[in-house]
Amino acid sequence: MKKKLLAVVLCGAMALSMLAGCGGKKEDTPAADATAEAEAGDVADAAEATGDLSDANIAVFYYTYSDTYISSVRTALDAKLDSLGVKYQNYDANNNQTTQNEQIDTALAQGANILIVNIVTSGSVDASQAVVDKASAKGVDLIFFNRAVEDDATAGQVLGSYDKCAFVGTDAPEAGHMQGKMIGDYLVENFDKVDLNGDGKISYAMMMGQLGNAEAIYRTQFAVEDANAVLTEAGKPELEYFDPTNTDKYQVDQDGAWSATAANNYMTTNLSQYNEGNGNMIELVICNNDGMAEGVISALNDKGYNLGTADSTLIPVFGVDATDAAKQLISDGKMVGTIKQDAEGMADCISIMAQNAAKGAALTDGTDSYNADAEISNKIYVPYAPYTGE
Amino acid sequence: MNVFSNMKSSWNAKISSYQALDSKDKKTFWKETLINNAMYILILVAIIYTQAKNSYFLKPDSIVNIISLSAANIPIACGIAGCIVLTGTDLSAGRVVGLTACISASLLQSVTYATKMFPDLPVMPIWLVILIAIAVGGLVGWVNGFFVAKFSLHPFIVTLATQLIVYGCLLMYIMINGNNGQPLSGLDQSFKDFVTGSHLSVAGVPIPNYVFYAIVVVIFMWFMWNKTTFGKNMFAVGSSPEAANVSGVNVMKTTILVHTLAGCMYGITGFIESARIGSNQAGTGLNYECDAIAACVIGGVSFVGGTGKISGVVMGVFLLRIIFVALQFLSINQNLQYIIKGLIILIACSIDMRKYLVRK
Numbered sequence: 001m002k003k004k005l006l007a008v009v010l011c012g013a014m015a016l017s018m019l020a021g022c023g024g025k026k027e028d029t030p031a032a033d034a035t036a037e038a039e040a041g042d043v044a045d046a047a048e049a050t051g052d053l054s055d056a057n058i059a060v061f062y063y064t065y066s067d068t069y070i071s072s073v074r075t076a077l078d079a080k081l082d083s084l085g086v087k088y089q090n091y092d093a094n095n096n097q098t099t100q101n102e103q104i105d106t107a108l109a110q111g112a113n114i115l116i117v118n119i120v121t122s123g124s125v126d127a128s129q130a131v132v133d134k135a136s137a138k139g140v141d142l143i144f145f146n147r148a149v150e151d152d153a154t155a156g157q158v159l160g161s162y163d164k165c166a167f168v169g170t171d172a173p174e175a176g177h178m179q180g181k182m183i184g185d186y187l188v189e190n191f192d193k194v195d196l197n198g199d200g201k202i203s204y205a206m207m208m209g210q211l212g213n214a215e216a217i218y219r220t221q222f223a224v225e226d227a228n229a230v231l232t233e234a235g236k237p238e239l240e241y242f243d244p245t246n247t248d249k250y251q252v253d254q255d256g257a258w259s260a261t262a263a264n265n266y267m268t269t270n271l272s273q274y275n276e277g278n279g280n281m282i283e284l285v286i287c288n289n290d291g292m293a294e295g296v297i298s299a300l301n302d303k304g305y306n307l308g309t310a311d312s313t314l315i316p317v318f319g320v321d322a323t324d325a326a327k328q329l330i331s332d333g334k335m336v337g338t339i340k341q342d343a344e345g346m347a348d349c350i351s352i353m354a355q356n357a358a359k360g361a362a363l364t365d366g367t368d369s370y371n372a373d374a375e376i377s378n379k380i381y382v383p384y385a386p387y388t389g390e
Numbered sequence: 391m392n393v394f395s396n397m398k399s400s401w402n403a404k405i406s407s408y409q410a411l412d413s414k415d416k417k418t419f420w421k422e423t424l425i426n427n428a429m430y431i432l433i434l435v436a437i438i439y440t441q442a443k444n445s446y447f448l449k450p451d452s453i454v455n456i457i458s459l460s461a462a463n464i465p466i467a468c469g470i471a472g473c474i475v476l477t478g479t480d481l482s483a484g485r486v487v488g489l490t491a492c493i494s495a496s497l498l499q500s501v502t503y504a505t506k507m508f509p510d511l512p513v514m515p516i517w518l519v520i521l522i523a524i525a526v527g528g529l530v531g532w533v534n535g536f537f538v539a540k541f542s543l544h545p546f547i548v549t550l551a552t553q554l555i556v557y558g559c560l561l562m563y564i565m566i567n568g569n570n571g572q573p574l575s576g577l578d579q580s581f582k583d584f585v586t587g588s589h590l591s592v593a594g595v596p597i598p599n600y601v602f603y604a605i606v607v608v609i610f611m612w613f614m615w616n617k618t619t620f621g622k623n624m625f626a627v628g629s630s631p632e633a634a635n636v637s638g639v640n641v642m643k644t645t646i647l648v649h650t651l652a653g654c655m656y657g658i659t660g661f662i663e664s665a666r667i668g669s670n671q672a673g674t675g676l677n678y679e680c681d682a683i684a685a686c687v688i689g690g691v692s693f694v695g696g697t698g699k700i701s702g703v704v705m706g707v708f709l710l711r712i713i714f715v716a717l718q719f720l721s722i723n724q725n726l727q728y729i730i731k732g733l734i735i736l737i738a739c740s741i742d743m744r745k746y747l748v749r750k
Contacts, residue, residue, distance in 0.1 A: 065561050066672035071571020092561075211724065245444075246721035254724065255677050260573070260669035265459065269718050272455035273446040291669055294575055298668030302586050302598065324505040325575040325669060 056358035058088035059107035060116040061100055063147060065092040066257075068291060069321050069341055070118065073146065076347035077116075084351065086358070095256075097121045104134055114141045114357045116350060122147035123172075123214035128158045136162045141357035145350055148172050148214045156376045166363040166378040168349045168370075172215050174384050175320050175339045176222030182337050182386050183223060183286065183318055184230025191236055194283050194316060196276060202283050203242040205270060206250040207296060209258030209288035216258075219288045219320060220250050242274055242282045258288060260295030267299035275303070285317045290326035290338055293319030297334055308333040322387045330389050337388040345370075345382045426745065429688060429738055433709050440716040447719050450593035458597070460711040461604035462659070462666055464704060467682040468611040469531075469655025471703045472648040474686050475628040477695035478538065478545030480649070481679055482553040483656050486530050488675030489560045490523040490660025495574035495670040496563075497522065503576030507569045513578045523657040530556055531653020535646035545649075561672050574670040585665035600662045607658060612700040614651070624648055629696030684731075685710045688738040694746055710734075 058081065062070055074090065081088045089107065093100035097120040104115065115135055121127035128149035135142040142165040149167055150158045159167055187194060187202060194202055206224065209216040228238040241249040251270075253262035267285070274280045285300075287293040296317055300306045305315050314333070319326055322340035329335035349370055353363045364378055373379035411419060424431070440447045466483055473480040496507040497514045530552055537548045564571050585603075588596035615621040623644040626634040635641050659678070664670055689706025691698030713734060717727050 065571070066676075068571055068573055068671055071565070071672075075565075075570040243721055248721075248724060251718075252724050254727065257673045257676055259673050259676070260667050260671070261663070261674060264667045266718065268459065269452075269455055269715050272449075272451040273444070273719065275451065277451075278446065291573055291671060291673075294573060294669035295667055298666070301582075301668070323572055325573045328504055328576055 053084060053086050053355065053358050056086045056088075056114055056354070057110075057112050058086055058114045058116060058354055059091065059104075059110075059112035060088060061091045061093060061103055061107075061118060063093050063100070063118045063120045064095045066095075068323055069289075069343060070146065072323075072343035073118075073346050076344050077350055080347050080351035081354070084355065086354070093120050095120060097127055101130060101134075104131060108134060108138050108140070112140065114143070114354055116143045116145065116354065118146045119144060119149055120147070123149075123151045125150050125154045125157055129161070132158055132162045132165055135165065140164070141363065142166075143168065143350060143353050143357070143363065145169055145346060151214060155373075159376050159378050164357075164363070166353055166380065168346060168353065168380045168382065170341060170346075170384055171371075171373075171381045173218040173222055174381075175215070175341070176219040177226050178339045178384055178386050179219065179223040179286070179318055179320060179337075180226025180228075181230060182339070182388070183227040183284070183316075184234075186316060186336060187227065187231060187284070188234040188236060190316075196281050196283050196313070197279050201237050201240045203274075203280070204239045204284040204286055205242050205267070205282045205296075207263045207266065207285065207287040207292040208250040208252040209292065210256035211252055213256070216252075216288050223286050223318070224249075239284070242270070242280070253292070258291055260291045260298070263287060263292035263295035264299050265295075267296045268302070271299060271303055281315075283315065285315060287317065287319045290319035290321040290323045293317050293335060293338070294325055294329065297329060301334075306334045327387070327390075330387070337386065340385045340387045342382050342385070349380060349382055425741065428741055429709065432734075432737075433712060436713065436716050440719055444719045447716070450595045452715070452719075454592065454595045454597055456708070456711055456715050458601055459715070460707045461598075461601040462662060463678075463681060463685065463707050463711065464604040465607045465655045465662070466659040466678055467685045467703050467707050468607060468700060469652035469659075470679060470682045471686045471689075471691045471698055471700070472615075472624060472652050473545060474683070474691045474693060475624055475695060475698050476545070476645060476648055477628060477693060479549065479683060479693075480534065480545065480652055481549040482530060482534060482556055483549075483652070483682060484675040484678035484680075485553050485556040485560060486527050486653060486656040486675070487660040487663060487678050488670075488672070489530075489556050489563065490527050490657045491664040491667075491670045491674050492560060492564055492574055492660075492672075493526060494519050494523050494661045494664040495577060496569075498578050498581040498664075499574065499576050500578040505569070505572065506576065507567050507574060513580065516581060516584050519581075520658070520661055523661040524654045525657070527653040527655070527657025527660065528650050529653065531650040531656070532646060534653065535649030538649065539642040539645035557672075564672055571672065575668055577665055577668060582665050582668070585662055598666075600666065603658070603662065607655070608700060608704055611655075615700055620644065620647060625696050681710060682707075684735045684738075687735065687742060690742060692742055692746070694743075 060077065062074060065071065091103040091107065093103060100120050107115065117131055119128055119131065128144065132142060142162065144165065144167040146169050148169065159165060206220060208220045224239055231238055251266045253259050255262065270282060274282050285296050287296060297306050300315055305313050306317065316336040318336055319338040320341070322338045326335060326338045330337065349367055352366050356363050356365050364380065367380050371381040371383060373381065408419065446452055466487060470480050470483055497511070497519045499506045501513060534545065534548050534552055537543050538545050564574065585600050586598045588598055590597050623634065623639045626637070626639050627641050627644045631641050660675065663674065667674070685706035686698070686703055687706070688709055689702035691702060717730065722730070
């Protein structure tokens with residue numbers, strides 16, 4: 001029976017991939033030829049004039065399908081758009097900005113009039129400006145989401161350059177700040193329990209998801225800085241990186257995939273050198289995301305830590321995302337905390353904007369329940385939230 | 391006893407032929423020996439240097455860690471080595487590992503896990519899941535082999551295509567039943583114990599079970615390569631498909647078998663990785679083939695075709711892993727690590743190719 005199911009799944013998968021052709025596209029509406037007659041240039045105006053959702057032709061560009069959090073957003077957004085009954089198509093850039101740019105060109109040529117873009121190169125003005133230029137040349141609406149389109153130094157440069165664009169995301173440093181505060185608070189409360197070798201200091205390991213990614217950099221930096229701030233305030237010594245010879249003070253997934261595998265390999269090797277037997281055990285692990293936290297916990301489990309039982313020592317592990325797996329680990333007592341990224345909230349906000357675009361209203365109408373950026377009005381933040389169990 | 395005396399006589403022969411050389415030839419002999427073994431000398435230097443800098447490097451904990459990390463990579467490397475012997479390659483390996491890891495995980499999630507992919511499925515017998523993983527891997531391998539053999543396509547192209555197809559299947563697989571791309575974890579304890587549990591400790595350090603599974607794989611592959619007609623045919627086809635064909639070797643059957651066997655090995659790797667990492671998602675297995683191919687080449691399995699030994703593959707996996715771990719023990723800057731890894735592969739390949747250039 002199970003084999004049969006598997007065979008069906010595999011057959012279905014192959015058939016689908018043949019139907020979809022290259023590019024990993026997904027056709028969600030039977031009326032595929034609806035806008036074939038429309039020239040790309042005036043599609044947007046047509047939609048504005050009628051103010052009707054049926055004229056909307058939405059193209060959604062994801063940076064990669066393999067990202068756990070982005071998959072949650074995709075599922076939520078697909079459901080939203082399905083319930084609205086609009087025509088939309090999803091694209092997977094497979095972590096490649098060039099691919100994404102080509103996909104945007106293709107979508108525009110096909111008559112897409114609302115672009116929803118999860119940009120691959122986060123925080124780069126050049127990359128996002130190129131996308132804005134493509135959209136403004138056709139006069140179509142553009143909604144960026146999740147990954148930053150500009151960094152602090154260039155704030156407003158891209159989003160201010162085109163009136164039909166907006167950004168829905170998270171305030172990238174916020175996750176790091178929240179994680180840092182969570183860690184600080186936890187340590188102040190449990191300092192002596194966490195300090196296994198009793199040297200009065202907590203030695204920590206840091207698992208970074210990707211080099212050169214704005215989110216990863218902020219999380220890596222602020223998780224430690226803010227935790228230190230809380231510790232200092234409580235009169236405790238600052239965190240100490242477990243390996244004094246490593247000046248980076250982090251270990252990064254070399255494939256840039258934020259993967260559990262990389263974190264697991266690092267941690268098993270770390271534990272072969274830093275353990276209670278040698279009196280230099282890693283007493284705290286901070287991870288850029290929950291996937292890496294899972295990899296770390298698996299490595300700790302193999303050495304008898306974090307088993308969630310009364311007689312097994314808990315090395316506090318912190319992540320970001322609040323995936324189902326992480327929530328389960330937290331409720332099992334194997335992990336301490338994570339920062340929730342609200343996938344549903346983000347999908348809601350994007351779909352509100354998409355409807356505004358279809359009706360010809362201002363993109364940010366009706367998004368008052370989210371936090372707008374203090375200076376840039378078309379930059380909307382879906383807040384993070386700390387999660388340490390239900 | 392016989393083996394021993396054989397070895398002794400071959401040594402004697404070597405020594406006497408060395409003594410027969412004049413001084414200039416002796417110099418060349420030493421130079422050649424040094425260059426041909428440069429890889430091993432380099433590793434030895436690296437080990438001594440790392441140990442001097444960080445005395446934990448050669449402690450039992452660390453040695454067991456290196457052995458376990460290597461063991462996890464041995465099945466995939468043994469599989470891909472066969473493809474390289476046929477002058478081919480296999481780019482789909484990593485994604486097959488990912489797919490089989492996710493399938494294994496989904497079938498072996500504990501019944502009490504809240505977000506179980508198949509909520510009504512009892513925990514499957516482990517042997518059945520291994521067979522499914524091997525079968526799925528073998529199926530992809532068979533497809534690879536079939537297209538390579540039937541249409542004389544270069545394996546690079548065929549496996550590039552199957553890599554994409556398998557990745558697509560993997561993405562769909564982890565979306566089904568409302569799993570929505572969430573990592574597959576919450577594995578049943580019996581599964582974790584079977585793979586990462588331990589029955590044997592050395593110097594107080596437990597050796598995980600998957601090390602022994604890797605040993606079984608090595609013995610099996612050694613047998614396949616050296617003691618079966620299939621193995622002999624594989625080397626024949628690798629050296630020259632035309633010559634093999636003329637001498638009555640079924641080239642098509644051999645090619646398909648080599649790829650299928652490789653696929654089965656990826657299935658085993660996926661099964662082991664699934665429990666070892668404990669969290670399986672679409673990214674699992676990414677770039678695994680790169681390390682495996684590098685290990686084979688370092689171990690002397692040549693892209694020229696028709697040459698290679700299982701012992702070399704195992705050596706290559708170990709050497710590569712020792713370097714990776716040493717880099718971590720030395721806290722080498724991450725950017726530099728890429729460069730060092732690249733250089734090692736380049737040097738190893740050059741040394742390998744040099745042997746064939748000299749012959750010409």
